[in-house]
Amino acid sequence: MTGKTLYDKIWDAHVVREDASGSTLLYIDRHLVHEVTSPQAFEGLRLADRNLWRKASIVAVPDHNVPTTSEHRGNGTAGIDDPVAKLQIETLNDNCRDFKLTQFKIDDIRQGIVHVIGPEQGAILPGMTVVCGDSHTSTHGAFGALAHGIGTSEVEHVMATQCLIQKKMQNMQIVIKGSVAKGVTAKDIVLAIIGKIGTAGGTGYAIEFAGKGITDLSMEGRMTVCNMAIEAGARAGMIAVDQTTIDYVKGRPYSPKAEHWDTAVNQWQDLHSDSDAVFDQVISLNGAEIKPQVTWGTSPEMVLAIDKNVPDPSQEQDPVKRVAIEAALEYMGLEANQAMTDIRVDKVFIGSCTNSRIEDIREAAKLAKGAKVSSNILLAMVVPGSGLVKQQAEKEGLDKILIEAGFEWREPGCSMCLAMNADKLESGERCASTSNRNFEGRQGQGGRTHLVSPAMAVAAAIHGRFTDSRGEV
Amino acid sequence: MDKFTVHQGVVIPLDRSNVDTDAIIPKQYLKSIKRSGFGVTLFDDWRYVKAGEPDMDHSKREINTDFVLNQSRYKSGSILLSRENFGCGSSREHAVWALTDYGIRVVIAPSYADIFFNNSFKNGLLPIVLEESIVDKLFSSVADETGYSLIVNLETQQVATHDGEHYHFEIDTFRKHSLLNGLDDIGLTLQHTASIRDYEAKRQQEAPWLFYEESEG
Numbered sequence: 001m002t003g004k005t006l007y008d009k010i011w012d013a014h015v016v017r018e019d020a021s022g023s024t025l026l027y028i029d030r031h032l033v034h035e036v037t038s039p040q041a042f043e044g045l046r047l048a049d050r051n052l053w054r055k056a057s058i059v060a061v062p063d064h065n066v067p068t069t070s071e072h073r074g075n076g077t078a079g080i081d082d083p084v085a086k087l088q089i090e091t092l093n094d095n096c097r098d099f100k101l102t103q104f105k106i107d108d109i110r111q112g113i114v115h116v117i118g119p120e121q122g123a124i125l126p127g128m129t130v131v132c133g134d135s136h137t138s139t140h141g142a143f144g145a146l147a148h149g150i151g152t153s154e155v156e157h158v159m160a161t162q163c164l165i166q167k168k169m170q171n172m173q174i175v176i177k178g179s180v181a182k183g184v185t186a187k188d189i190v191l192a193i194i195g196k197i198g199t200a201g202g203t204g205y206a207i208e209f210a211g212k213g214i215t216d217l218s219m220e221g222r223m224t225v226c227n228m229a230i231e232a233g234a235r236a237g238m239i240a241v242d243q244t245t246i247d248y249v250k251g252r253p254y255s256p257k258a259e260h261w262d263t264a265v266n267q268w269q270d271l272h273s274d275s276d277a278v279f280d281q282v283i284s285l286n287g288a289e290i291k292p293q294v295t296w297g298t299s300p301e302m303v304l305a306i307d308k309n310v311p312d313p314s315q316e317q318d319p320v321k322r323v324a325i326e327a328a329l330e331y332m333g334l335e336a337n338q339a340m341t342d343i344r345v346d347k348v349f350i351g352s353c354t355n356s357r358i359e360d361i362r363e364a365a366k367l368a369k370g371a372k373v374s375s376n377i378l379l380a381m382v383v384p385g386s387g388l389v390k391q392q393a394e395k396e397g398l399d400k401i402l403i404e405a406g407f408e409w410r411e412p413g414c415s416m417c418l419a420m421n422a423d424k425l426e427s428g429e430r431c432a433s434t435s436n437r438n439f440e441g442r443q444g445q446g447g448r449t450h451l452v453s454p455a456m457a458v459a460a461a462i463h464g465r466f467t468d469s470r471g472e473v
Numbered sequence: 474m475d476k477f478t479v480h481q482g483v484v485i486p487l488d489r490s491n492v493d494t495d496a497i498i499p500k501q502y503l504k505s506i507k508r509s510g511f512g513v514t515l516f517d518d519w520r521y522v523k524a525g526e527p528d529m530d531h532s533k534r535e536i537n538t539d540f541v542l543n544q545s546r547y548k549s550g551s552i553l554l555s556r557e558n559f560g561c562g563s564s565r566e567h568a569v570w571a572l573t574d575y576g577i578r579v580v581i582a583p584s585y586a587d588i589f590f591n592n593s594f595k596n597g598l599l600p601i602v603l604e605e606s607i608v609d610k611l612f613s614s615v616a617d618e619t620g621y622s623l624i625v626n627l628e629t630q631q632v633a634t635h636d637g638e639h640y641h642f643e644i645d646t647f648r649k650h651s652l653l654n655g656l657d658d659i660g661l662t663l664q665h666t667a668s669i670r671d672y673e674a675k676r677q678q679e680a681p682w683l684f685y686e687e688s689e690g
């Protein structure tokens with residue numbers, strides 16, 4: 001018998017039952033809930049007169065719709081101007097109250113982006129199955145967990161049964177061989193991966209990221225990589241457990257208590273793929289070849305290293321791809337063959353569940369220290385991922401450095417990652433963004449998004465155009 | 474959930490790959506706490522000239538006459554034909570609700586994003602995978618003939634054209650059964666309550682930290 005992959009192991013440990021067709025009832029350990037994809041699920045439960053299976057598995061938080069300016073916060077939901085957004089957040093409050101759920105409310109220091117607060121609280125542990133009505137749930141795979149996004153019907157299904165009806169995915173391993181160069185970050189690694197395999201490359205797979213380029217990363221960096229597994233088409237991305245994982249988890253509010261700690265750590269030691277495990281597909285990248293990345297188009301796979309030029313559609317043989325390149329250049333307002341370093345930027349956004357953790361803010365502050373945001377930048381903002389990240393950054397004085405350089409320092413939330421609140425791009429505006437999606441209209445109708453790392457975002461803010469962040473320190 | 478057996482409908486061609494869920498239903502409409510009413514804002518950015526807001530009277534907005542949904546020949550359409558990786562992006566089920574609320578019952582494409590694909594079945598929307606070459610052929614048939622329609626038979630797993638062509642499609646047995654009978658997944662799962670309880674009891678022994686009632690914090 002061949003060995004098991006990490007995915008196989010977690011899957012096997014959560015099978016409640018399987019029927020002849022391979023359809024499996026999979027047990028869910030942790031369910032994260034936010035205001036946008038949950039109201040219809042709670043409504044469904046009420047209509048069918050069903051209760052929650054295991055309330056303690058749920059952690060709820062409002063994040064997508066919350067305002068990020070201080071004058072609109074600190075006053076509970078009363079500070080929200082948009083009546084539709086306000087109703088949605090109040091609906092979450094009502095639902096959490098009625099069903100007696102744990103919620104970090106809008107004015108709680110623990111509030112923040114759902115994928116930032118879960119790990120921060122220790123609510124995500126190795127070996128868990130984790131779901132959330134949000135595609136970036138893949139983030140939590142960084143802990144050696146099986147974590148993926150679900151739709152609202154499935155949110156309701158997990159609430160009512162603690163299970164999901166699933167079919168097993170295939171196994172893919174992506175290996176980053178060797179270390180990456182100094183100044184190359186987790187975001188660059190994952191963008192380079194998506195550039196290589198494409199946005200549908202991981203469809204139908206659970207991806208395990210491995211190799212020195214990955215194990216060298218901190219938990220924050222690992223979360224950045226797994227966060228974007230979904231941008232490569234894979235619902236779940238994951239990384240084996242090692243000492244870095246265990247050290248991160250230790251002592252957090254939801255992590256195993258002292259009397260269970262050793263047993264837990266012991267079990268977690270097995271959360272890696274066996275050496276003789278067989279993957280359905282293996283892809284490898286040479287860490288040393290990865291450079292800082294910038295997307296130029298309207299899909300995360302339209303990405304290039306900073307020293308490259310925008311593609312020329314006339315050089316593309318495949319007619320479907322040629323049309324896609326032409327359409328993207330048109331939407332993005334770019335010329336074929338233009339140097340990436342010649343692209344001027346209007347706004348800069350540092351935040352989102354991809355890059356709003358303390359390490360990201362430290363990196364941004366390091367580059368921003370003593371520098372000034374360029375005069376052609378209309379807005380440069382930093383939106384910490386949670387109240388606790390914000391508090392920590394302020395304790396370290398990072399907010400002052402960033403404000404001094406010309407950045408706005410905001411309250412935690414999803415903000416301009418998807419522009420459901422007031423933080424958005426105007427039509428035609430170009431943004432260097434540390435978020436994860438550069439789809440048309442994602443940051444505001446007609447807005448042009450370039451995905452980058454926090455370091456590259458700061459470099460763009462200082463120079464007013466894209467530039468290699470490695471020249472900055 | 475409504476049953477799905479046989480559906481005949483006019484085909485709407487959306488000739489793009491990677492149609493993402495932000496395009497299917499832009500985020501400003503996700504603030505709704507309802508499951509219905511998303512049809513008028515399906516493909517909002519492409520369908521209307523200016524960006525819309527949830528509280529608008531959408532019937533008064535200026536439409537983009539070039540967009541397929543606004544062309545009279547596709548007005549009654551209920552089968553959407555598109556390209557690879559349809560439904561990529563976020564997990565928002567609102568994308569499926571927008572399609573069904575508009576009246577779409579079937580999507581045909583060479584491939585789909587996983588979460589969208591999964592969400593479709595929960596709402597009686599049938600996402601059919603057909604080979605790229607067949608999809609190409611269907612696009613040209615739609616272009617050639619106004620009112621071009623197809624007949625989709627879930628029982629026999631076939632898409633039939635009016636000139637007698639039949640294309641077979643694959644579907645997971647469990648999903649097919651649920652769709653044909655309009656079954657409620659939660660009801661089905663709750664038939665296995667005892668198995669779930671057994672699993673929990675065993676698991677709680679092995680890993681008690683997964684079952685804490687309260688956090689330490």
Ligand code: SF4
Pocket residue numbers: 063064113114115134136352353354413414417418435436
């Ligand atoms: S930060 Fe962006 S990608 Fe992450 S959960 Fe919020 S909206 Fe989704």
